[in-house]
Amino acid sequence: MVDTYPEVIYGVPVKSTQKAKCHFCDICDGHGCIAEMPGMGGAYNNENFISNHADWDKYPVPVELIGGESVPLPSIRLAPITGAVQNVGYFDERTFYFDLIQASIRAGIRLSIGDGYPDEKLQFGIEALKASGRLGAVFIKPYENRKIRERMEWAEDVAELVGVDIDSYAILTMRNLVNLQKKKASDLIELKSHTDKPFAIKGIFKSEDIELVREVHPDIVVISNHGGRVETRHGSTVDFLAKYGRELASNTGEIWIDGGIRKRRDLEVAASFGAVEIMIGRPVISALMKDGDEGVCERIRLLLQ
Numbered sequence: 001m002v003d004t005y006p007e008v009i010y011g012v013p014v015k016s017t018q019k020a021k022c023h024f025c026d027i028c029d030g031h032g033c034i035a036e037m038p039g040m041g042g043a044y045n046n047e048n049f050i051s052n053h054a055d056w057d058k059y060p061v062p063v064e065l066i067g068g069e070s071v072p073l074p075s076i077r078l079a080p081i082t083g084a085v086q087n088v089g090y091f092d093e094r095t096f097y098f099d100l101i102q103a104s105i106r107a108g109i110r111l112s113i114g115d116g117y118p119d120e121k122l123q124f125g126i127e128a129l130k131a132s133g134r135l136g137a138v139f140i141k142p143y144e145n146r147k148i149r150e151r152m153e154w155a156e157d158v159a160e161l162v163g164v165d166i167d168s169y170a171i172l173t174m175r176n177l178v179n180l181q182k183k184k185a186s187d188l189i190e191l192k193s194h195t196d197k198p199f200a201i202k203g204i205f206k207s208e209d210i211e212l213v214r215e216v217h218p219d220i221v222v223i224s225n226h227g228g229r230v231e232t233r234h235g236s237t238v239d240f241l242a243k244y245g246r247e248l249a250s251n252t253g254e255i256w257i258d259g260g261i262r263k264r265r266d267l268e269v270a271a272s273f274g275a276v277e278i279m280i281g282r283p284v285i286s287a288l289m290k291d292g293d294e295g296v297c298e299r300i301r302l303l304l305q
Contacts (some may be wrong), residue, residue, distance in 0.1 A: 021089035022286045028262065029053040030228065038086045040282060042228030048235065049228030052260030055236035061268040072276075073267045076300065078104045079227075079258050079281035080114025080139040080165070080202075082121040088285055093121065097128040101136075103288050103296040111136030112279065113158075115151065115165065117177045126155050135160035139202050142169050142180050145187055149194050159197050161220065164188060166212075167203030170230040185215035192216060200256075204248070205232055205240055214251045221252040227259060227281055236260065238269065245273040264304055 021039040025032040030049035033041035042049035081088075084096030097113070104111055113125030113136055122140070129136050138155040140148050142164055152162050166188075169180035181187075192199040202222035204213060213221055223237050223245075237259035248255055257270055258279035270278055280303070287295035 019089055020289050021087060022282070022289060024286055024290055027053075028282050028286060029260075037229065038083070040087065040285070043231050044228075044234065046228060048225050048232070049260070051234070051236040052225070052228055052238070053262060054260070055238045056260060056262075056266040056269050059238065059242060059269045059272070061265060062272050071271050073264075073304075074256075074270050074275050075110055075277045076267075076303070077110035077137065077256075077277055077279045078112050078284060079279040080112045080137070081281055081285060082114045082116030082125070088289070090289065094124045094127075097124045098131065099292075100284070100288060101125075101128040101132050101134070103293045104284065105132060105134060106293045107284075107297045107300040109280075109300055110277070111160075112139060113137075113155075114139050115141040122151060123154065126158055129158035134158075137161050137163060137200065139163045139165045139200070141178070142166055142183050143178070144181060145190055148191055152191075152195055161198035161200055162195050163200030163202050163218075163220065163222065164191060165202045165226075166209075167205060167224065167226055167230045167232060170232060171226055183212075185212050188212070188216045188218070192218065198253075203230075205235075205237065207244075210244060210247060213248055217251055219253045221248050221255050222279070223248075223255065223257040223275075224259060224279075238266075238273075241270070241273045241275060245275070249274050262303065267303070 023032040030046040030053055033039055034046045035041050084090035084093045090096040101111060111134055113129060115122045135158055138159040140151045166183050169182050198219035200220035200222055201218045202224055204221050204223050205225045223241050225232055225237055237257055241257055245255060255275045256277040257275045261278050261280055283299050284296055287299040
């Protein structure tokens with residue numbers, strides 16, 4: 001493992017004293033950054049991060065899905081990522097969003113941006129999407145609804161869809177910085193009615209969330225435990241998909257999932273349980289920091305082989 005950048009990224013000299021928060025492990029499985037928050041780790045000594053990765057191998061792939069021929073593999077989308085300096089160790093916050101979006105476009109994956117504190121993090125992501133000429137999924141932290149509506153309006157011109165990242169009220173790195181709320185169905189229904197974009201709920205991971213989905217009937221449900229970074233119940237996202245995927249499917253238009261997806265077989269398992277899209281975060285960050293655009297392209301190629 002290495003924990004320093006190359007000398008130059010995108011033609012920008014990087015200070016030799018600057019440290020990446022990623023350890024560039026051969027396999028991003030949660031064992032290399034235990035409890036590193038801020039950083040690339042997770043809560044509970046990375047327990048959910050590790051389970052997210054390991055548990056995909058518990059499930060067989062139906063014969064008809066091997067090779068992804070009879071049922072399409074899920075689409076791949078960049079996960080919403082913020083906190084480039086704090087959590088990633090990138091040399092500049094704004095530059096990170098532009099670099100990440102550009103690399104993802106070159107790799108041929110779909111786009112998303114996230115929300116964060118301070119507001120400039122979301123605004124930088126909006127700028128990066130606008131400069132790229134592409135649309136992306138825009139996921140907003142669970143502020144009071146007035147503030148979420150304001151953010152929806154900021155992102156109107158670049159949003160392919162909008163969603164609320166409902167579990168991030170429990171993320172450690174946001175604690176004591178802003179007032180985030182545990183959202184009720186009525187809050188989400190009001191937000192869904194405020195936009196003509198497809199509406200997503202991201203952070204579905206607890207049994208009580210099933211009733212939330214049943215009441216709101218969002219266009220998209222994203223099964224996620226924030227990559228193991230939120231304080232929530234213990235477990236993996238694929239276990240949740242396996243247990244509740246069919247029930248969720250009856251109350252939403254599409255199921256997406258993130259968490260520990262590292263190889264084609266994981267995509268096939270996701271497809272077997274009805275997920276039509278997966279999101280990937282840490283491996284894209286790591287590849288970008290280490291090898292730029294080409295590294296991200298290679299990471300996605302390996303995921304699909």
